[in-house]
Amino acid sequence: MIFKTIIEPFRIKTVEPIHGRTRSEREAALEAAGYNLFLIKAEDVLIDLLTDSGTGAMSSDQWAGMMRGDESYAGARSFYRFEAAVQEITGFKHVIPTHQGRAAERILFGTAVKPGEVVPNNTHFDTTRANVEYRSAIALDLPCPEGRQPQEYHSFKGNIDLTALERVLLEKPGQVPLAMITVTNNSGGGQPVSMANIRAASEMCHRFGVPFFLDACRFAENAWFIKLREEGYADSTPLAIAQEMFSYADGCTMSAKKDGMANIGGFLAMNDDDLAQRCKNLLILTEGFPTYGGLAGYDLEAIAVGLKEALDEDYLRYRIRSVEYLGEICMHNDIPIVLPTGGHALYLDAKALLPHIPWNEYPAWALSLVLYLEGGVRSVCIDSVMFGRQPDGSEQPAANELVRLAFPRRVYTQSHFDYLAEVLVHTKGLAPRLRGVRMTYGPPVLRHFTARFEPAYGQLIVD
Numbered sequence: 200m201i202f203k204t205i206i207e208p209f210r211i212k213t214v215e216p217i218h219g220r221t222r223s224e225r226e227a228a229l230e231a232a233g234y235n236l237f238l239i240k241a242e243d244v245l246i247d248l249l250t251d252s253g254t255g256a257m258s259s260d261q262w263a264g265m266m267r268g269d270e271s272y273a274g275a276r277s278f279y280r281f282e283a284a285v286q287e288i289t290g291f292k293h294v295i296p297t298h299q300g301r302a303a304e305r306i307l308f309g310t311a312v313k314p315g316e317v318v319p320n321n322t323h324f325d326t327t328r329a330n331v332e333y334r335s336a337i338a339l340d341l342p343c344p345e346g347r348q349p350q351e352y353h354s355f356k357g358n359i360d361l362t363a364l365e366r367v368l369l370e371k372p373g374q375v376p377l378a379m380i381t382v383t384n385n386s387g388g389g390q391p392v393s394m395a396n397i398r399a400a401s402e403m404c405h406r407f408g409v410p411f412f413l414d415a416c417r418f419a420e421n422a423w424f425i426k427l428r429e430e431g432y433a434d435s436t437p438l439a440i441a442q443e444m445f446s447y448a449d450g451c452t453m454s455a456k457k458d459g460m461a462n463i464g465g466f467l468a469m470n471d472d473d474l475a476q477r478c479k480n481l482l483i484l485t486e487g488f489p490t491y492g493g494l495a496g497y498d499l500e501a502i503a504v505g506l507k508e509a510l511d512e513d514y515l516r517y518r519i520r521s522v523e524y525l526g527e528i529c530m531h532n533d534i535p536i537v538l539p540t541g542g543h544a545l546y547l548d549a550k551a552l553l554p555h556i557p558w559n560e561y562p563a564w565a566l567s568l569v570l571y572l573e574g575g576v577r578s579v580c581i582d583s584v585m586f587g588r589q590p591d592g593s594e595q596p597a598a599n600e601l602v603r604l605a606f607p608r609r610v611y612t613q614s615h616f617d618y619l620a621e622v623l624v625h626t627k628g629l630a631p632r633l634r635g636v637r638m639t640y641g642p643p644v645l646r647h648f649t650a651r652f653e654p655a656y657g658q659l660i661v662d
């Protein structure tokens with residue numbers, strides 16, 4: 200290849216206008232939304248990096264697939280196409296569609312987990328944690344030590360700490376109904392998990408008779424990192440790598456809004472006949488009949504096509520390189536980020552950028568507000584607002600104060616990334632003048648979605 204530039208491997212067929220607002224309009228929008236970016240209208244956002252979940256652009260093949268959607272209540276053709284696509288990649292016997300990932304979590308934990316039990320994971324995503332805790336069970340995060348150091352380089356910072364996992368399995372016999380690994384580790388910086396780690400965790404769990412599940416939302420991005428970084432996989436296809444990853448697991452939960460390339464959907468898959476039957480019974484109660492699980496036939500079609508497109512090498516190369524490119528600009532400008540850059544997002548390290556803002560004035564939250572105020576960019580925080588409240592109501596600082604810029608799939612182009620880089624560099628220049636926020640309302644669970652704030656010192660940026 201003589202050309203170095205990695206281009207978007209698609210042409211644009213449909214466009215959706217986006218609008219900049221003036222700074223004072225954004226200031227008013229922030230105040231009206233209680234300084235919570237979840238409560239801002241999407242039309243007031245220029246570049247929306249709140250999430251990569253369900254926000255991607257679908258391909259012409261996916262839209263074509265949707266026109267084939269079979270909306271039969273039971274036994275629709277669309278379900279069998281969906282089931283075949285999931286089985287080709289995962290190899291699991293039972294495939295249970297759900298309306299999104301958290302429904303798969305609720306059904307799995309609602310069926311398999313009892314009060315007081317412990318579910319280890321490299322790092323639970325917030326809905327995963329909430330669904331475990333809703334069962335009055337303990338969601339235990341066991342990231343590898345490197346995963347706790349945002350600025351330290353390691354190829355697989357998403358790995359689970361195998362020593363800690365073994366300790367839990369030894370100390371809590373009969374109390375671990377299942378263990379999980381999240382690929383890639385979203386709450387831990389979008390960092391990948393190595394095949395060696397997945398294999399070792401699986402063997403360990405099985406030695407203790409504990410089922411091993413993957414939270415597989417970003418399985419294709421994880422497979423790509425294994426191809427790039429793990430010895431022995433350079434010549435393997437992403438599909439073959441994904442198949443090996445799943446071969447070590449007894450089942451998975453999946454949000455198809457990520458590497459399913461769909462705007463809605465998810466699934467639960469597993470090999471255990473009895474567990475699958477019990478999950479299907481609960482599914483019928485709350486999601487729908489097992490061949491549609493709360494989705495339309497056309498959604499199942501979009502996922503069936505999307506799962507395969509997510510494993511396309513040109514797409515994965517472009518996607519991972521875009522994030523890396525932005526990361527390089529940040530490093531060049533001394534903007535602290537989680538290193539190395541992960542799959543679906545760039546994570547700004549607000550603790551390092553804003554050391555003068557204490558954790559209980561939420562430095563990441565303040566930084567994300569300023570990115571919106573200055574540049575119309577919407578992000579999300581993985582921080583003490585999200586994780587600070589303990590089940591007993593007390594407050595603890597989160598391990599990290601991160602601002603996540605998550606990239607919708609196939610939506611933004613190189614010039615959007617260049618604009619974003621300018622916003623980041625400009626905001627870095629303001630860092631000493633940024634101030635924290637005070638929470639004026641916070642619900643007991645998943646509070647980042649609806650909490651309200653005010654600037655702790657009257658303004659977000661002081662003179």
Ligand SMILES: Cc1ncc(COP(=O)(O)O)c(C=O)c1O
Binds near residue numbers: 456
């Ligand atoms: C790792 C992980 N697990 C589970 C979920 C939940 O999926 P959903 O939003 O489809 O309910 C997400 C969503 O962002 C996630 O990133």
